[in-house]
Amino acid sequence: MGSTTHIGRFWLLAAACITLAVLAPVLTLAAHALQGSTGHWQHLLDYVLPNAMRNTLLLLLGVGTVTALLGVGSAWLMTAYSFPTRGVLNWALLLPLAVPTYIVAFAYQDILHPLGPVQGVIRDVLGYTSPRQFRLPDVRSLGGAIMLLGLVLYPYVYLSTRAMFATQSASLLEAGRILGATRRTVFFRVALPMARPAIAVGLSLALLETLNDIGASEFLGVQTLTVSIYTTWVTRSDLAGAAQIALSMLVLVVALIMLERYGRRRQGYSQNQRSRSMQPQQLTGAAALVAMVLGWLPVLLGFVAPALYLLAESYKYLHLTGAVSQQLLASAWSTLYIALVTTAATLVLALVVAWASRSARSSERQRWQKLFKLASLGYAIPGTVLALGLLLPFVWFDTLLEQVVALFVERAPQLLLMGSTTALVTAYCIRFLAIGVGSLEAGLARIPLSVEQAARLLGETPGGTLRRVHLPLLRPALGAAALLIFVDTMKELPATLLLRPMNFETLATWLYAEAARGTYEEGAIAALAIVVAGLLPVILLARAQFARQS
Structure with missing residues (x-):
């Protein structure tokens, strides 16, 4: 028993170390920012933060409004009404999730350019011959960023709200109708208030993704906090200033998380498993046509239009050149390599955290689980903030390692961790650990405790129980987590x-560089590869959604 307890403590200690590693970037970033000179803070308060904070808050407000309208509206349309193509549209509404925000901005800059196809067709129809005679509002603006980000991120709200609407009892909605309420009144007075927790969750995810965005905001000329961090560090080599902006951004992240929890305070919904779900109303004629147009419009604008553009540009480039450049192939290989290494490492770390939480004594489990929840905070930290927070620990580690090596070998100082793929994998693991932990905890929750107790009574250790009993049962959860990561x-x-x-490029950084240079043709191939890969988790989500509703 003593040996078993010792092994169990090892899992808990390992999970605690992983949790501390996730928190380390935030703590070091805050310490470095607070140690910065008052002159830095004064400069930021006078020239950087007001404009960046205003743009960021307006962007969050606008994207939140667009995603709420599109997500909630689409979820209610799919739940309350039946019309042609509804079955296909039910999963097609998730497709914009396959397109990263920076790729949508990359595509629409060309699609909506004054010399692009859309404005060209409009001028031909109206009889104009020059862009000076007619041009649409510039997509490179705050309003353009709000619309494009909203078109990509609304599925977060749609997914959570659709699931909530699908489980609401029909008897509650029918009671409202019996009391004389119209379908519109029932939606606003009954269905929408009950769905508020799901809407808050979806909105918080969409807004966190908005904060993490850098490519779309920079492509569209919107100076957000994220863009300010990047330009302050890379362009001006001002680490202290970048850290202080990042600290301000972390305050905004914490405020968003608190707002999401406030939106769900004292909110709960329980349903009798025998209750009947709402049956959709059959629409015909003009009403069915309007429903089809409203339902398909977000899909066409958020996925179909940019995907067709990428296909056309990729075909045009391949038709002219006949081959893909070696640099792009090298970027594709680097992306595949780094993604495989990150996936394997993140799954191992997530398995340690999830299993430690599971194997803790029942009397201590709740306390340990609260600690291990901190290991999932990395996903809420924007990538720029996380990367900046890791710079100092990496430099400290390299300095310490060089001092140790210097005791035995005489050589010039070298940076071993900084500027290596190990640093990149570390950042990815911290950021995406929440995906692995969440998936594995859900998988472990489906395995009865009696299975584990039987193995332990037969003398199996916690590690042996995990290897011989749980891992085979966790294969579906491991596969889903691996795909998403x-x-x-x-x-x-x-x-x-x-x-x-x-000189290390991934498909994402290759596309970023091509867009910055204005050479869209080969960048379209990189973007198309990312979109095709992004379709895999969307298909997985769609299958899971159908399984829950069936």
């Missing part, structure tokens, strides 16, 4: 830009 690593841009080694 792999694709999110492929799409990650902010942390990659700050921590990648010299």
